Amino acid sequence: MLDHLDELVAGPRNAGALPQANAVGSFGTLRWGDAVKLMLQIDPSTDRIEQARFQAFGCSSAIAASSAVTDMITGRTLDEAAGIGAADIADHLGGLPPERMYCAVMGYEALQKAIAAYRGSAELSEADAAPSCKCLGVSQMMIERTIRFNRLTSIEQVTNYTKAAGSCSSCFKQVEGLLARVNAEMVEDGLMASGEAYQLGSTQHRAIDLKPHGAPQPATNIFAAKAAPAHLRAVPKPAAPRPAPAAAPAAIGVDAPSQTTLIAEALDELRPHLRRDGGDCELVSVEDNIVYVRLSGNCVGCQLSSVTLSGVQAKLADKLGRPLRVVPVS
Amino acid sequence: MSQAPVQPQPAHLVYLDANATTRTDPRVVDAMLPYFSGYFGNPSSKHALGAHAAMAVKRAREQLQALVGAAQPHELIFTSGGTESANTAILSALEAAPRRREIITTAVEHPAVLSLCAWLEKNKGIRVHVVPVDRQGRLDIAAYREALSDRVALVSMMWANNETGVINPVADLAELAKEVGALFHTDAVQAVGKCPIELQSTAIDMLSLSGHKLHGPKGIGALYVRKGVAFKPQVKGGQHERGRRAGTENVPGIVGLGMAAELAADAMADEDIRVRGLRDRLEREILAQVEHCVAIGARAERLPNTSNIAFSYIDSEAIVTLLDRAGIAASMGSACSTGSFEPSHVLVAMKVAEDTVRGGVRFSLSRDNTDADIDRALAVIPGVVAKLRAISPFDVEAGPLLGRAHA
Numbered sequence: 001m002l003d004h005l006d007e008l009v010a011g012p013r014n015a016g017a018l019p020q021a022n023a024v025g026s027f028g029t030l031r032w033g034d035a036v037k038l039m040l041q042i043d044p045s046t047d048r049i050e051q052a053r054f055q056a057f058g059c060s061s062a063i064a065a066s067s068a069v070t071d072m073i074t075g076r077t078l079d080e081a082a083g084i085g086a087a088d089i090a091d092h093l094g095g096l097p098p099e100r101m102y103c104a105v106m107g108y109e110a111l112q113k114a115i116a117a118y119r120g121s122a123e124l125s126e127a128d129a130a131p132s133c134k135c136l137g138v139s140q141m142m143i144e145r146t147i148r149f150n151r152l153t154s155i156e157q158v159t160n161y162t163k164a165a166g167s168c169s170s171c172f173k174q175v176e177g178l179l180a181r182v183n184a185e186m187v188e189d190g191l192m193a194s195g196e197a198y199q200l201g202s203t204q205h206r207a208i209d210l211k212p213h214g215a216p217q218p219a220t221n222i223f224a225a226k227a228a229p230a231h232l233r234a235v236p237k238p239a240a241p242r243p244a245p246a247a248a249p250a251a252i253g254v255d256a257p258s259q260t261t262l263i264a265e266a267l268d269e270l271r272p273h274l275r276r277d278g279g280d281c282e283l284v285s286v287e288d289n290i291v292y293v294r295l296s297g298n299c300v301g302c303q304l305s306s307v308t309l310s311g312v313q314a315k316l317a318d319k320l321g322r323p324l325r326v327v328p329v330s
Numbered sequence: 331m332s333q334a335p336v337q338p339q340p341a342h343l344v345y346l347d348a349n350a351t352t353r354t355d356p357r358v359v360d361a362m363l364p365y366f367s368g369y370f371g372n373p374s375s376k377h378a379l380g381a382h383a384a385m386a387v388k389r390a391r392e393q394l395q396a397l398v399g400a401a402q403p404h405e406l407i408f409t410s411g412g413t414e415s416a417n418t419a420i421l422s423a424l425e426a427a428p429r430r431r432e433i434i435t436t437a438v439e440h441p442a443v444l445s446l447c448a449w450l451e452k453n454k455g456i457r458v459h460v461v462p463v464d465r466q467g468r469l470d471i472a473a474y475r476e477a478l479s480d481r482v483a484l485v486s487m488m489w490a491n492n493e494t495g496v497i498n499p500v501a502d503l504a505e506l507a508k509e510v511g512a513l514f515h516t517d518a519v520q521a522v523g524k525c526p527i528e529l530q531s532t533a534i535d536m537l538s539l540s541g542h543k544l545h546g547p548k549g550i551g552a553l554y555v556r557k558g559v560a561f562k563p564q565v566k567g568g569q570h571e572r573g574r575r576a577g578t579e580n581v582p583g584i585v586g587l588g589m590a591a592e593l594a595a596d597a598m599a600d601e602d603i604r605v606r607g608l609r610d611r612l613e614r615e616i617l618a619q620v621e622h623c624v625a626i627g628a629r630a631e632r633l634p635n636t637s638n639i640a641f642s643y644i645d646s647e648a649i650v651t652l653l654d655r656a657g658i659a660a661s662m663g664s665a666c667s668t669g670s671f672e673p674s675h676v677l678v679a680m681k682v683a684e685d686t687v688r689g690g691v692r693f694s695l696s697r698d699n700t701d702a703d704i705d706r707a708l709a710v711i712p713g714v715v716a717k718l719r720a721i722s723p724f725d726v727e728a729g730p731l732l733g734r735a736h737a
Contacts, residue, residue, distance in 0.1 A: 009651060015721040030684055030724065033645070033673070037723040055723035059647035063721065 008064035008093070013071055015063075018053040025114025027106050032138065032163065034058030034103065036066045038110045040073070042118055047078045047273070058103070061096055065103040068092045069111055079273055082115050083310040084108065086150055086161070101161045105146055138164045140178065147182045153196050155179060155203045176200060189323050190289055259320065260286045266319040267293070270312060281312060289324045291316060344703045346612075347661045348543075348635060348696035349492050349520055354586070355545040361589040362547065365582040373579050374570065383581045390588025397591040398537065399528035400554055407571045408584050411551035412519040413442040415538030416486070418553055418564045418575070419515040420446055423484035423536070424456065426560035430483035430512070432457040436469060436498075437679035442538075443486050443517055444675075461487075467496035467627040467680050475506065482512040489521035489537075493663045493676040493692055494627035495636025497525070504533040513559065519543055519551075523594035524601055524633050535559045541583065545696070546590030550583030597697045605695050606634035612693060612704050613637040619712045626677065626690060635696060638663065640682055641689035641715055643724040649691050649714060656710040663690040685724065 021039035028035030034057060041051040052070040056063045068089055073081040089104040090096040096104055146152065146161050155172070158179055159165050165175040176198075183197035264283050274281055274297075284292040293312070295305055305328070313326040345353070365386060371379030373387050391403040400406060409415045420433070420443065435447050437460050450456040459477035462470045469487070478485075485507040490497045504514040515536040521527065522537075523544030529537060537554040541547055555561050555574070567576035613625050616639055626638040641649065646662035653660050663674030672678070673687045682690070693707070719725070 009648075010655060012721060026723065030688070033688055035723055055721055057643065057722045057724055058645045060651040062645075063648060 008067045009060040012054075012056075012063050012067040014053045014067060014074070015055070016053055017055065018051060020051075021053070023114045023118035025110045025112065025117055027109040027113060028058070030057070034062045034106055036062065036106050036110045038066070038069065038107075038114045040114050040118070042078065046276075049073050049076055049078065049081055058106075059100070061093075061100040061103040062106060064093055065089055065096070065107045066110075069107040073111065077273070077277075078115055078118070079311040080307050081111060082314060083307040084111065085310075086146070098157075099160050101150075101157075102163050105150075105161050108149075109142065138162050140174075143175065143178055144182055147179060148186065148191075151186075151192065152179070153183060153192075153198050155198075176203065191323070191325070262320055263291055263316055266316050267312070270315055274308070279308070281308075284329055289322075291324055291326045292329050293326055295328050342657050344658045344706045345698065346693045346695060346703070346707060347659045348698075349495075349692065349694035350661055351542045351548065352545045352696050353698055354542070354547050355590060355593055357593060358546055358586045358589045362582040362586040365585050369581075371581075373581065374568075383579075386581060386585050387579055390584045390591075393588035394552060394591045397527070397595050398522060398539070398554060399530055401530040402557055404572060405529075405554055405557055407553045407555060407575050408579060408587070409551045409553050409575060410549055410580075411542075412440075412517065412538050412540035415540075415551050415553035416440075416442045416515070416517050417446055419536040419538060419555075420450075420484060420486055421564050422560075422562040423513045423515065424450070424454075425562040427483040427513075430481055431455065432459065432477075432479070432482045434459040434461060434474065434477045434482055434485045434487075434507075434512075436461045436463065436487050438463055438467060438491050438493075438496075438676045439486070439488055440492055440517055440519070443488070447486075457481075463496075463679050465681050466630040467491060467494050467676070468630050469498055469503070474503065478506060478510045478512065480510050482507075482510060484513045484515060486515045486517065489516045489518035489527075490525070490633045490636075491627070491676060492520050493674060493690070494630075494638045494680070495520070495633035495694075496627040496630045497521070497632060500534060501532040504535070508533045520633060520636075523591070523598070524635060526598065529554060529556070541587040541590060544590050544594045547583050547586040550580055550587045552587065600697055602634050605697060605699065608699055608701065608704050609635055609637050609693070609695050612695075612707060613639065615704075615708050616711055619708070620715050622686075623689075623715070624682075624686060626680065626682065635694055637693045638677075639691055639693070640677065640686045641691065642683070642686045643722045644689050644715065644718040646689050646691050648718050649689065652714045652717065653691075653710065656714065658707050658710055661692045661694070663692060 018039035018041060021041050022044075023040040023042050024037065025040075026035065026037040036058075037055045039053050039055075040049050042048065043050050052074050054066040054070050056066040069084075072084060072089065072092055086101065086104040086108040089107050090101065093104075143158060143162050143164050147158060150157075150161060152158050152161060155165060155176060158175055165172045177200070179198045180200045183192060186192040187194045187197050260283075263286055267281060267283055271280065279295065279297040282294045282296065284294050286292070291313075293309075295309075309326050309328060313324070316326065317324055365383065369379065369382045369386065371377070371381070371383040373380060373384035375381075375383075387408075388403070391406055391408075394406050395403045398406075409418065424430075424433075433447055433450065433456055435443055435458065439447075447456075447458045447460075451458045459482075461474045461477060464470065485503065487498055487500060487503055489500050498516075500514075500516045500518075504516075507514040513535045514533065515538070516534055518527065518537050519540045520543060522539040527537075534554075535556045536559065539552050539554070541550040553575075561574055563574050563576070565576050570576050570579060613628065617623065617625060620641065622642040624640050626640055628637075650660055650662050663677055674690055677687045677690050
């Protein structure tokens, strides 16, 4: 199952510096134990990634995942690359062991940063400074979006994807509060069934720490009450787009008209990109958080249409500053 | 009895992970085999078959007694291995001195001791003093003296560290514990068979050892309990081992451990001279050929077989993975694979630099290793390190900082 991973560990492709890169994104630190630097050479006239290379510090899975990202994005447009999620990276490797999922998340984060840097929007990085898991320097924002995009519902998954609470477990309470809050928001946003969401207190705090620390620290749940900033609540990674539900929610918020206009405008902005590939996307209707669109032209039956859709979704969410789902109708 | 011949180690594999486990010596296997299907009796039985098994256990106990220099054979209790021995020693000492509610241990202990101590602190209200070490892994004796008091039930300090091979002066440490009336236990899993031990001339009260670290079988170990030391059995259910560890004796394992002990005593001179020479050559050559690496604990007194080398700017898991593909079996200190993402607690305790602490690779040799093994390892290691360094985003110029934490 891990053939591809093994192969990439032995002879990683696209390793080394890329001096002519015009987009660079990095993620991770020595303290976190893994780090990757992605260097992309993007053709400004087409927004296509012509070449991608990486440098990585970390375990063999981290090296393989970084190499996989460069493999996946070479020759793709920025919009296509932006739609690649951590799960896609793991799939490309033929699967990663659960406790190594953070390697795929690391590749994803670095890619998003490279794209953001190229497009000149640095908003994500500013909010990322404050570490949540102090031992490893994982930021609250990073944990939050990882929970969102990958639909994580257990502490163990959060640790596997971000390493948070995987070390001394002193930030266990914080991470637990964060997970419960983000899951609750996802339920509210219609991204998750309420039965799936993590409930506070349903995981036993790991009883044994390797090192005695003296008296146990009283755990404070400093993140539980705070609401996420709008830009983080946006851009959920969609599951495979499902057909429109039979009974669409009837209620339309008061801001519905202006929201529809905003979405239509955003789609107009995106249209040239789609047209370049011979496709098009038309707004059908907006119901609550769900935007129904109709893909046409080359997009119909295209293998990559889901990638395009998640790019569209990211763009729309960015524009509106709130999460929504883009659902294709035929 | 027709037995398949024991396969030698694969010719292409260079095994440099003896502190993890060793190859069971074929002579040990030969000694064990009759006790599976031939003399399979229960040592507690009164018939001849049982008596034969009891005799074998008695002989093995004497062989082990000779290796560790115990005053009497029955100071040794057979257990399932090092972890059970260490757990038993600690729990027994606490039970035997209920008014003493403190333990002293070190920051570099094996998890068999350290995680039990953490558990006792959390769940039983036992106060645990963790004595720090210096950059060479040597114990802070002043901190140890400070922690000693008549509230201490037990001092548990390893004889030799599994990751670095650094040796503690346990005989002296035991004398200090005696002054305050505390029991002294040492986890000697890495030391037994590698350095001379003469327990009857020390103040050590308890000692843990394991069979598979000295070319014996896995699943067998022993706990030494000095005669007269209060002992509370932790496995109850019968009169085996004089009521100190219930359960039918693992006769083949015990016979194997006895044989391994006898062979280890014979091989100790070889270990101290020839294996030390191999280890020193490996370490010297790596340090000469590879830039930016450091031999951990090399200036302290060490086991003759262990070398822990930390390579800056690269990760030990990746090094070990690539070495394995080249036919060299070595080991990373610990951590990563065990579900924890922190670097080795031993290297952290020794304050190894942040750009180096995740690059620790442990090479541990045994009497099975040859000059050719070292040649082969030296032919591979510099290339592997260079390959990983070439793709690392960190280097001397860029320094350890690739931006602030995720910023």
